[in-house]
Amino acid sequence: MRTLRFLLQKEFRQIFRDPSILRIIFMMPIIQLIILPMAADYEMKNINLVVTDHDHSVYSRQLINKITASGYFKLAAVNNSYQQSLRDIEADKADLVLEIPVAFEKKLIRENTAGTFIAVNAINGTKGNLGAAYIRTIIQDYNQEIRSKLLPFSGMPPQPQIAITYANWFNPQMNYKFFMVPGILVLLLTMVGANLTAINIVREKEIGTIEQINVTPIRKHHFILGKLIPFWILGLIVMTLGFVVARVVYGISPAGSFLSIYAFAAVYLLAVLGLGLLVSTYSNTQQQAMLVSFFIMMIFVLMGGLYTSISSMPEWAQWITKLNPVSYFIDVMRMVVLKGSSMKDILPQFFTITGFAFVLNGWAVWNYRKRA
Amino acid sequence: MPKEKAITAEMLTKRFGDFIAVNAISFEVDKGEIFGFLGANGAGKTTAMRMFCGLSLPSSGKATVAGLDIYKDNEAIKQRIGYMSQKFSLYEDLTVKENIRFYGGIYGKSDTYIKKETEILLHQLELEAQANTLVGALPLGWKQKLAFSVAIFHQPDIVFLDEPTGGVDPVTRREFWNMIYEAAAKGITVFVTTHYLDEAEYCDRVSIMVDGVIAALDTPAALKKQYHASGMDEVFQQLARGAKRQDN
The missing domain is CATH 3.40.1710.10 (abc type-2 transporter like domain)
Structure with missing residues (x-):
């Protein structure tokens, strides 16, 4: 526990000393949440x-x-x-x-x-x-x-007519932003979680400090926890910031409870942090880590159900989306934010993402070696 | 009597595919000794050192460090050794004090120990004014001296130094060796690799590696006598000339 305390102290010092990380953490969500939902509008006008x-x-x-x-x-x-x-x-x-x-x-x-x-x-x-x-x-x-x-x-008899009226459940005005904002929030969280962790660890490899860590008696799981906990906290902060923006700019507040969202996000973050860790164990330079995470993020974003509906994808593609953690969180966000679903309703997604967290972290820990 | 030996190696070998980086080396290092580990680039020095430090798993052979087996007691060894790699590896974005505190902490030293020893260390290095300076802002010579001090901060039995004085000016190099002597006087065994042959003269005993094997091992004086040389430089030239391996 004491070792962990020293590790956390060091990580937080380094994070708060790096202006670029702070910029990513605080500016990225605000800018993305303000620009993207306004620009990426699916209603056809003009x-x-x-x-x-x-x-x-x-x-x-x-x-x-x-x-x-x-x-x-x-x-x-x-x-x-x-x-x-x-x-x-x-x-x-x-x-x-x-x-x-x-x-x-x-x-x-x-x-x-x-x-x-x-x-x-x-x-x-x-x-x-x-x-x-x-x-x-x-x-x-x-x-x-x-x-x-x-x-x-x-002088002809009037033709019978069928009139159709619509009712849009859960998003009565069909406001596209209600749809987009929670989804973009999920993408942001994923990027903060996976990319920052991967790059952070690989940077230690590149500088050579990780070798110095590896000759100390630090336990593997202490080192990993020391890396994951700060980004886990940062992820939750980014999400909170995102909800503030959603409320202030778009007037969106979840129909369901924040508790279910945060509970899900807490586990979801563990899964994406595990992914970042996994990427870092397979890369030796920050460039490699960036490219791999970029590739993964592209697939996550395009097959996450935000920009295209998963149910209209071909069946094989729908199977691929089942391996995409982003799709579960977008699902949950929409259920809780728009429909007001309760914790009980999102339990299936909750268990699935817990599985993701275990598999990804387990794989990463297994592949992280102090001795080559 | 393995108790009195700081390091023992018996037929220790490391293979990378077909390449034999370290080929069945055997030697012993006494407690409190300053042991020089010489060799041309690519001779296998760093690989050998990495095996003793638990960074690299040997392919075959036996070895002990501080009386502990490097296969079984790998993690226990780590508490007993200090290591300073070729690459400067303190955190440049942490201050001098923060680096010392961090490494003291992860070796399980108490807060009072860290506080007291930090003050002594800063005083010895004359870095009191720079205690809260980011390490990245220090000149190279100071960085190396600090890195060495941090490597022995937790009072290890043995310290491994991998080319600690690379790129450092002659004055700082001399100061650095004074620090090594002080550490040795406190009973710390020093295992050091170097390219500077004048530094080899400062060692109690010297081994010279050529192409993955130990070609010679003795005190500097005995080696000079054996090879009819006036300095270690000449000894090294005679031995390394036959080397087949080039840079790394």
Whole structure:
């Protein structure tokens, strides 16, 4: 215990003496939490629309107005020829082209049917497809409107309609930030835990101080605890800071209890610290450690369920995400922060992450050798 | 009578794949002796030393340090030895005092011992004014002297010094050797590797390693006589000329 006290004293002194570590610990979460959720917005706005209107009628103009009034589209240009509009797609000025044919109005009134044509710029596929879907809904809506206006004159019985209304459970306003902020917090915690630990230990290898430690009677587990405890505490501080930012900037506070989040985070941090330790036992230079953690982080982030939904991944990829600790914490964050789930609800994730902590730390300790 | 020997080695060998870094060396170091361990770069000095310190596992052979077996009592040996590596390895981002306190602490010394001994040590090194200076800011010579003092701070039986005076100016080198003599006078066995052949003259006995084996071992005077040389330098030249291994 006494040995551990000396080790902790040394680690904390070194951490608080290193301005770059402090910057990472305090500035990174604040900046990331403020910039990322604002920028990485999945709601499609500002879809560039180019309209080729061959009709120039009241109806065609009404349709265009209705589309631009929806707020999703920016009318980039109104051209007279489809060729011109295609050139706009080529020049990346347009995400969508809507072509309104000649005699659109006439046909609509007389023949009760008229066609429009939508061309999608598939370079940014998501944006184009979502835009096309929006525009289809708007045109259908417009269609209903005209029909109800014309119906009284036609003498036809009104068409039965099915109206759909939505209710978004757990995130009533479908606020994207409620979704993103807790997730980004998880990524931050993972980075602090895994990267800083790995680099810290490898730095001692690089400088050669670890050899001096290895000729002392320090026990292996004391040394490792001396490295893990400071970063465990720092991780919890970063998370607390993150929740403060979430509250102040976004007005997000968990629907569930902080206790369940911190309990889970405490074990989760042990798992990622173990990962950092493991990386350090396999690397000899800080560069190697950086590259390996970078590689692991990329996979963790992209397959963690934050940016793409895990349930829509192919089955083999879903199996890979089961090996990704990040996915469990993002799950837990969403359950507790948005749904207000209790400790009992997150028990499965809790046990899984405890398993991760044991395996990763066990592996790291096994691979850490004082004598080569 | 292994009790009186600080270090014994019997056919001690270390292989890295096909390469035999240390090839069946056998020797004994008496208690309180200053034992010089010489050899060209890559002769196997550091590898041998690392085996005694418990940093490297021997491939075969036997050895004891402070009467303890290096296979079985590896961790117990560590309490009894001090080690100063080739690379400066105090924490540069800790102050002089903090480094001393840290190493004193992890060897299990009491707070009162650390406090008292730190003061004595700082006084001897004339570092009182720099007690709260970061070690990284000290000149190399002072760093080496401090590193040596820290290595013997917990009063080990044996101290291993791996090229302790590399890159240090002649005046500081002399001061450093005075510190080694003081340590030896207190009964600490000193096991030192060096490239400086004038330093070899300061040792009680000297061994010269060539290509992983011990080519000669005796007092400096006896070695000079045996090789009809006027200085250790000449002895070394005669022995090392036949070496096949180059740098590391």
